[in-house]
Structure formats: structure tokens, C-alpha cells
Amino acid sequence: MKTxxxxxxxxxxxxxxxxxxxxxxxxxxxxxxxxxPKLQCExxxxxxxxxxxxxxxxxxxYYRDQAWxxxxxxxxxxxxxxxxxxxxxxxxxxxxDNQSIIFSHYNQ
Numbered sequence: 001m002k003t004x005x006x007x008x009x010x011x012x013x014x015x016x017x018x019x020x021x022x023x024x025x026x027x028x029x030x031x032x033x034x035x036x037p038k039l040q041c042e043x044x045x046x047x048x049x050x051x052x053x054x055x056x057x058x059x060x061x062y063y064r065d066q067a068w069x070x071x072x073x074x075x076x077x078x079x080x081x082x083x084x085x086x087x088x089x090x091x092x093x094x095x096x097d098n099q100s101i102i103f104s105h106y107n108q
Contacts, residue, residue: 003095006086012103013086020094024087031087035080042076 004023006013013031015023046069055063064072095101 001097003093004091005093005095006089006091008083008086020091023091027087028084031084035083039073039076039080042073046073 001016001018002023004015004017004020006027013027015026017023017026046064049064050066050069053063055065093101
């Protein structure tokens with residue numbers, strides 16, 4: 001059994017597995033559960049915003065129309081796909097049996 005580690009900006013993805021492929025299979029559902037709600041929340045917020053916000057009550061500079069929300073949602077989709085793509089890369093660290101490692105914020 002090995003420990004596979006990938007770094008995100010503020011988190012580490014870590015799995016104990018026999019191979020990188022097995023580690024990816026273990027981490028994919030966790031990563032999906034962490035990232036997918038972000039998109040769903042933004043979609044729901046855009047619907048509420050467009051339904052409850054009168055463009056005449058908001059400074060035109062700050063009003064977000066349907067086109068703006070569509071562009072923002074597309075950006076979030078692409079960002080999530082990029083973040084999920086992390087698992088297709090090689091892990092930063094593989095800790096073999098009977099090994100250890102010390103992490104500091106300088107390791108990244």
C-alpha cells in the first residue's frame with residue numbers, strides 16, 4: 001500500500017492505494033462532491049438574482065444580466081474541469097510502505 005498525494009491551492013488530495021489508478025478512483029468521487037456543488041449553487045443564485053432583481057433598481061454598471069450569468073457559469077464549469085484534471089497528472093508525492101515525509105508550506 002502506498003500513499004499518493006496531489007496538491008491543490010489550499011488542500012491536499014491524499015489516498016492510500018496500491019496504484020495511481022486506484023488512488024484516482026478513490027479520490028474522484030471526493031473531488032466531485034467537493035467541486036460540483038459550487039456550480040449548482042451559482043446556477044441557483046443566478047436564477048434567484050434574475051427573478052428578484054429589477055434592472056431599474058440597480059446601477060447599470062453593477063447589474064448582471066442573463067448573458068453575464070451564462071458567461072460566469074461557463075467560467076466556473078471550465079474552472080471545475082481544470083481542477084478535476086489534477087488527478088490526471090502524476091501525484092507530487094508517493095509515500096511507499098515504511099516511509100515518512102514532513103510537509104511545510106515551502107514544499108509547494
